[in-house]
Amino acid sequence: MMPAQPDTLPPAQAHARRPHRARTFWGLVLLAGLALPYLAYWWVDSLATERLRAAGAQRLEVYATSLENLLDKYDFVPRMLELDKDVVALLERPGDEALRNGVNEYLEGINRQAGSSTIYVVNLLGRTQAASNWRQKDSFVGDDVGFRPYLKDALRGQPGGFYGVGTTNGEPGYFYAHGIYKNGRMLGVAVVKVNIEELEKNWAQGADKVMLVDANGVIFLTSARAWKYKTLRPLAADVRAQLEHTRQYHRQPLTALTLASDQPQANGTRLLAIRDTGAGLAAAPPRMLAQTRSLAPRDWTFIYLSDLSQARGNARVAFLFALLAYGFLLLLFLLWRQRLRAKEDLQHAYDDLERMVDERTASLARMTQDLSKEVDVRREAEQRLHITQNELFQAGKMAVLGQMSASITHELNQPLTALRTMSDNAVLLFDRGRMDDVKHNLKTISQVVARMGSITGKLKSFARKSNAELEAVSVHTAISNALVLVERRLQLDKVTFQLRIAEADIYALCDSNRLEQVLLNLMTNALDSMAGCPVRRLGLEVTGADGQVRIGVSDSGPGLTDEARARLFEPFYTTKPQGEGLGLGLAISEQIVRDFGGTLRAEQCETGACFVIELKAAQET
Incomplete structure (x- = not known):
């Protein structure tokens, strides 16, 4: 029989393998020392770049909103000139110099009140008939501006907007142009120039x-x-x-x-x-x-x-810090290894049963104390989670209000502009003794103010923090309050709205403010998805049966892709363009409905997307 092979290697072979293992170990340590600083550089650079991107996106939105507000403020001025009889008369009688001087002075006053650069009136041949700068050497009166695109657009019946450098005084500005009509016939064009520099x-x-x-x-x-x-x-x-x-x-x-x-x-x-x-x-x-x-x-x-x-400088600092930290840790490792070997030599001399018992007892005491602390930590974590969820819901509402800020601003700017125009008209009518028209203007002003108060009241109610307790909530009222906040956008985007709901009020077990937040999120997403669609239709259907209330929100947009349907309620997932959404709206809405004891899901439909909210029905209290 062959002799049995020994289980252990010969001392010579074991001694030869130890240096090989040591070289492998120190090779890995060297690779880690090279990789760690580069990882630190990449991480800090990515983090700093992302912060710059987020700050830049926020500033871009502020700049764009500021510019749009400035331009929208002057949109009504050229339309107002059509109401002045002297302006219309000058276009009919261009040879009347006395009338021209009166119109020049009128335009000069309007320009000073509006804060614009220049206001002037052009006839159908492109020749300036009167201007607010008629007293200056570089007056526009008599200039031919027929080559300007904004004038060509206005003469075709399309209100023109154009940025350009002035050919007379070299001053740049944004030009508004609108036709002046009498009895349906165009007589000329009113132009307002605004300095946006x-x-x-x-x-x-x-x-x-x-x-x-x-x-x-x-x-x-x-x-x-x-x-x-x-x-x-x-x-x-x-x-x-x-x-x-x-x-x-x-x-x-x-x-x-x-x-x-x-x-x-x-x-x-x-x-x-x-x-x-x-x-x-x-x-x-x-x-x-x-x-x-x-x-x-x-x-x-x-x-x-x-x-x-x-950002690059911070990344380089992180690279050097990681390199130094790695060297320091390596020195600590070598010191620990040396002390460990010394401790192992001493451990064999003092390793007895009594010490093991003492160590075991101390370990059990620490474990008991750690378990007690862990219970307290988990209890505190649950409380913080509840608070964080409430803050997240409130942040979601603020984000929706932020996205709707441009539309809300336009909704309030238009009544303000109307109030100013009607107030000026009321003064003129009062001076002329037309008291019935003055009363009519004042009634209209009161209605516009009431409308603005209703809008701000709905915004204040929507922005307040919600009560966590569930109660019987009128679905009719919640839908009405949410529609107030998107009504202006429905008009601007020319969206057909269809509401199918029973005449009798339906009540659901939920929180009214958060239900309005969910409805507003779904309707806002639907309006965003229909941007650019030839047919824009937003539908809302409410039914109640078998102790359940079903609310369906549908649109005529492009619908949901398979990828979007699979990741629909994931936080920070969005199909909107960069800077137009955080991807939290549906995730927050699904959490809110789940807290109500209901469900939020997307269903198949013939066209567009369809989201369904199911809640427990409640009795009116």
Whole structure:
């Protein structure tokens, strides 16, 4: 028989394997020492870049809202001139110089009250008949502006809006144009010029930059003076010819910026490096994070450039810190290893049964104390979770109000404009002794004020914190309150609204404020999904049977994809474009309905998307 092989290796082989294992171990330690600083650099750089992106998106929204509010403030001025009989008479009798002087003085006063740059009236041939700057040397009176696009649009019956540099005084501004009619016949065009250059002073300071670009890529507003009237790319020959014909940027060379680098990112942003022509080719331009926000009605684009120098500097500091920390930990490991070996030598001399019993007893005491602390910690965590959920629900409502801010602002600006116009008309009517018309104007003003009070009251009620207790809530009332907040958007987006509900009131067991929050989230998502659809229809159906209340919200949008349906209620998942949603609306809504003891789900429908809320029915109290 063959002799049995020994279970252990010979001493020579065991001694030869130990250095191999040691080399492997220290090789892994070296790789970890190289990888850790690079991971720290990447993590800090990603975190700092994301913070810059979030801050830039917030500032872009503020800048866009500020610009839209400024432009909307002057939209009514050219329409108001149609109501003045002297303006209409001048267009019918252009040779009456006395009438022309009266209209000039009237336009001068209106311009001073409105705070605009210039207001002028143009006949059908494009010749300026009267202007608010008639006293100045560079007066517009007599100028031919027939080549301007805003005048051509107004003459075709389309109210015009146009940004351009003035050909008379070289002052840039935004032009509003609206036709002046009498008995359905156009007599001329009223034009208001507004200076929007003051916005640049409130834009980003320091290393960050912001610019406003038109459809052709021309930068006409920017916080960097050297970039003004530059282009993001070289202009095509036909585009340059069109700009020269319209004199939009009068006598500006419109040269292109020099991009040292342009790298698109996965999140929709870009990494740009714009070379400064005055610094020479040797100087490396700083890299900046570029974010965009479009202003769709005017075909403009906001671009916000965040300087990445500080983010890169923080990442380098993190790299050095990780490298030093790793070296320190390595020294601690070597010291611990040396002391461990010494302790093992001493442990064999003092390792007896009494010490083991003492250590075991102390360990059990610590475990008991740790378990007691863990129970307290978990109890506190549950309380914090409840508080955090309530704060998240409140934050969701604030986010919805933030997304609706532009629509709400427009909803309030329009009545304010009407109040001002009707107040001015009431003064004129009072002076003329037309008291019945004055009373009618005052009644209309009272109705408009009541309407504005209703809107602000609904906003205040929606924004208040909810009571966690469930009670019988009128579904009719909740739907009515939610509709008040989206009514203006339904009108602006030309959405057909269909409500199918029984005449008798239906009550559900829930919290009224949070139910309105869920309904508002679903209707807002439906309106967002129908943007650009030829047919826009929003449906709401309420039924009650077998102790359940069923509320269905449907739209005529593109519907849900398989991926969206699978991840519908995941936090931070959204199908909206960058900067238009956080992906928390449906997640918060599903949690709210679940707290009610109900369900929120998406169902199959023929067209668009359909969401169904099921709640427990309640009796009226």
